[in-house]
Amino acid sequence: MQLGQTGVWSIELRTADPHEITDAATELDELGWGALWIPGLGGGDILADSQRLLRATRVAKVAVGVASIWRHRAADMAAGHTRLQNTYGRRHMPGLGVSDPAAARDAGRPYRPLADMGAYLDQLDTAPAPVPPTERLMAALGPRMTDLAGRRTAGVHPFMVTPEYTAAARDQLGEGPLIAPYQAVVLERDPDKARTAAREFLQVFLGMDHYARSLLRQGFTEEDLTHGGSDRLIDTVVAWGDTEAIGARVRAHHRAGADHVCLHVVGAGPAMPLAQWRELATLNS
Template identity: 35%
Template sequence: MRTTVVDAARRALGPVGLTLPVSFTDALSIDLQREAVERLEGAGYHAVWTNEVVGGKDALVQLAVLLAATRRMVFGTSIANIWARQPQTMHGAAAVLAQAYPGRFVLGLGVGYPQQAADTGREFGSPLAMMRDYRDRMDSPTSPPAPDVAYPRIIAANGPKMLTLAGEIADGALPAGGPPEFTAQARQALGPDKLLVVGLSVIPGGDRDRTRALAREWVSGSLRLTWVAAALARLGYSEREISEVSDRLVDAIVAHGAPADIAAKVREHLAAGADHVTLMQPIGTDLSVGVDQLERLAPALRDVTSRGNDHRIG
């Protein structure tokens, strides 16, 4: 049964999607968001992902509006934050979307951060234990019950233990911000029957030196998190490469430059085992600017295929 859910999601998502540009400082007009996804669907993209923290917006309400604004586009949460709602409510809302828009919804779950737990008056605890408990309680009986409909459930996982857990209790995983070598490790950890969605940071532009400089700023920011540096060291990047944020490291993590360069990096992740790659622009990217860039990228991505399967943009 769950294998069928994964296979259907692979077909629906195709190899490439995008994460809607987001801001953590401004409330984006829902009218502009509707216009954006209509344009992106017209450009040939099949899938859009949206994020969630705690408060300010509800990712599932947002997707209900955007699903209604499009005809065939698939939407996913990357991620729906477990601190934003109770597990039974998460499942109930997700099931309604899956029932209303068959084959067009993927639920990505994430544990978020300690401050987000504190903002809701709860203890963060062990991320692994929290995710396991949350996933278990999603299917607890309620009155009235949630719609009896299947939908893909994947877990944000950037570490080996969370990847293992995702393979055990979910339909797959959603790692983000890693090089293709990490995608290969994630596929090995999950096995062939799970959905692997990979978040790929992108900075489009014709001046490769400029886009690499911007990409280096992005990578430098992520390296402030000690676990990121540790993960890169496990992949074989040297202490010097990490401390100096080398060109090799930047180019491995961020797809930057011309559309052909970005398409090539997408292919690397697909070849490493990703089912679907979602393009993530820098936080704070203006929505209209981001959509313009993504529209220009679309032609280069039309010929991107996943392991020989004939899934294309457009």
């Protein structure tokens, strides 16, 4: 499934007032964004929330980045995905993730990431209405999970990664599999304000073991991960500045081998960041 070169990744497109979400999705579609991404959050009816966006759009794909395999039964995901594909012109792309050990414990299961994801994909393959590998992707950060994604899904949707990570993933996967990195962005030219906004958003993730290990593998140090993240980490993981500066980061991911880059506007307050999405839409041309 072709997602286009750029997409919008948004918590607000899942949690805001439904009428506001519909209006925003319609406008984003008209602005030329290739895909609208919504997070899995704590579960909930991700299929209904995807349907709201599909109903409001004509061209844009709707992707989930990502749904925890512990919070959504494979049979339900397969049936719902098939229904959405048949109704809205094959524009739905579910992303899947193994979350962390706490999520597995909450589901009453041991945590075996590769085996758990493999078993879930088996269930999608053997469902009454199977989900084709080309119509699903995975959150993958480590090399073994990336390999699994390349073999059994359309590709990977990595979180909090650099263009250098994208290049390494492309080297590992070769040509063909989709690489669609998440990219946090702050539309702010003042370095102090931009870094403050970035730290406020990222600090919770820096304390999560799987994300911390990913950043260490990318060449950051333990010191980089303290106090909300060093300037080096913030400046490398978050794109901030004007539209041209953010566009430069998007182009860096594409040169490194990304097929699609989804942009998450952070630091804009609790409201729907329509003004920022409109400004960033110039990157679609």
